Amino acid sequence: MTIRLLLVDDDPLVRAGLTLMLGGAEDIEIVGEAADGSGIEQLALELRPDVVLMDIRMPHVDGLTATETLRARPDAPEVIVLTTFHADEQVLRALRAGAAGFVLKDTPPAEIVAAVRRVFAGDPVLSPAVTRQLMTQVSGGAVAPGDRTARARSRLALLAEREREVAVAVGRGQSNAEISARLYLSVPTVKTHVSRVLAKLRLNNRVQIALLVHDAGLLDESGDDVG
Structure with a gap:
């Protein structure tokens, strides 16, 4: 089965690199790109992605807001957050909102492809050790x-x-x-x-x-x- 993938990142060079990297996988089809999270709900309706690879830090509408919007839908695609930091409060909040995990932007190409496949199969893409590290290093938001x-x-x-x-x-x-x-x-x-x-x-x-x-x-x- 082909995995329909949507790329969301404000850097066109990053999107181009991801397209080159992921486009070579026979079971992954990149169905669209976006430069920020605005209009993400409508885009998901039109393109019907299975997985969204989402930059967490973008102008206008950031990846956290876009993830919350997408995951609130009954037929929500899976979301993998792209980040440059291991311990990022926004990443933790995205996980709480329903993201299936995160990958660092310098992750080797084969591992990003594997992450997309794992999420599509229903598995999280971060180890329990990383989850624990993330939870202990950053706060979970405004709740005491x-x-x-x-x-x-x-x-x-x-x-x-x-x-x-x-x-x-x-x-x-x-x-x-x-x-x-x-x-x-x-x-x-x-x-x-x-x-x-x-x-x-x-x-x-x-x-x-x-x-x-x-x-x-x-x-x-x-x-x-x-x-």
């Missing part, structure tokens, strides 16, 4: 840490006990197979629990589950590191 913890725990209280255990395991960065072995569940059952967690908490992906579990302080309580 104590308020964020209380709010996260209140949301997680909606889960059944087994769903909560699966959510914490996702927060540790465990794969479905690892969760299966740890909790003595079949892999299909783990997938069902993950789907229920996403639906009950109205989340988009496993990265958001990990962020919520981290905010609730459950990883610290467990004594396990997600790296």
